[in-house]
Amino acid sequence: MIHVSDLRKVYTAYERGSSFGEALLSLIVRKKKTVEAVRGISFDIEEGELVGFLGPNGAGKSTTIKILTGILYPTSGTVDVMGFTPWKERKKYVRHIGAVFGQKSQLLWDIPPLDAFYLNQAIYRIPDREFKKTVNDMIEMLDLKDLVKKPTRQLSLGERMKCEFIMAMLHKPSIVFLDEPTIGLDVIAKGKIRDFILEQNKKGTTFILTTHDLEDVEQLAKRVIVINHGDIVFDGNMEKLKLHLGDKRTVHITAREKINLENNGGIVVRKQSSDYEIEVELDLSVVKLDEFIHKVNEESKIRDLSVEGPDLEEIIKKLYTA
């Protein structure tokens, strides 16, 4: 569905110092700087995938997404989305895509979302019957009821975000680009939005999710692409990502007797709050989990125990700083 090959985007930026003198000087002479935002990346996305697109700020992910949505022209490389080259056939192409930007609203502040939906109906040429059905279905799915008739400014952030989703999906796009769709939302609103995304994905819509919220990634994305300094540093499914730093588990133990564990062969003590409480990281390629638990139980009589999977945040941090 999406084929990206050797995509590059180079900007010319101007450098300006922070001092007053440098700012003054910049009015006459400006130092040019070439920024390589995207450095020849390649990837493919199949129909119906839900891909998490991650990267630290300034890594090049927004630039990539903007090229994929036809907003920006690349410096070189090829992009084929559903047979279209986004920046060359923008008008025809964008009819098939939708976008939700967590920090840029498509709604109009002083009028109800429903009025903004009507504007989109005209823009996307959606017949009345289809428009009404889609709006009603989505209102029901997102539990919005009559809220779409209230001025946007009177809605909560969560309610507004739900309306943004309706706005982006009225024309039933095949691909939806999501940029921080749950930013600033409470857990309930986040949950509702995530359920909606999963439901639409099950119906066949392809989603490309850009976010810094790793919970979004864990709960939604089946595949993750991590971009850093304009290069792809990871591309694979969640399981592969979790194994990226090795097959590790964090084990938290509280025991009746003293725990005597030291760093050695696959065991790393991360925190020891007291003689009876410890947190260790196990490398399962070296230590077997059941044997480890059995040994600690024999020696210290386990009172409570929890095992956590690999820490995604830790893995992402390592990928970002690599």
Place this chain on the structure above:
Amino acid sequence: MKRDRESKVRDLRFSALGVYLQGMKTSLASRMAYRGDFIMSMFIMMIVEFAGPLITWIIYSNGASFPGWNQYEVLLLQGIFLLSRGISFPFFMGIVWNTIGRVQEGTFDLLLIKPRSILLMSIATAFDSEDLGKLIGGILIFRIALKNLPPQPLSHWISFMVLFLFSLIMMFAFGLFMSGLGIVWVGNYRIYDIFMTVMEFGMYPKSIFSKSFQSILTYVIPVSLLASHPASALLGSVDGTVLPALFSSVIFLLLGIAFYFKMVKNYTSAGG
């Protein structure tokens, strides 16, 4: 028959004009959410536009004049100038502010992801209802001037209508250049001031300027088409410079379109 009519209505609603009208409707609804501010802004816009005609009145009241033009002829010219602004500013010149603002805050992207011409989207989301005050002011002054001038034959009115259309085309071309600059010259609101200053030359009869400056106003940036030529046409005193001015205005428009789309191609968007 009924189905045929329904399909025609649907075609119109989904045409470029339909999108524009829907944009205008939402923009009006949005602006009317603050009724007091809306009415006051419109009134102020109208009052501000009376400054030019007021200067004309002062000049003529003190025995001075613009060579070759009597007071009501100048008022007619200024009424036409206001009419031109009164139509262009609310209906399509909002593109300038819209583009500059959206590029600066990064929401120009939202227009680019719509399956319509970026020019249509920029105009359809830029209807500026407050500027309707200019239109009301223009109609008032035009009416006062006409009442005090001898009636004009139909042929003068036809020439006037044609030239007035070119006045709007010139405004549109100006809008395209300003918006194009706004895309690459991020956040520079002075673009608008430059445009206003250049346009002000159109508010006076071109005969008051030196010959060399008249040539610039006719052939390089045909500002004289904004009001001077249409007013002359209505008064039956149009001269031979009108044809080169018309030709220049078409070139100016084509250059404006090419420039605007070239700048859209160079759009870099704002950071994430």
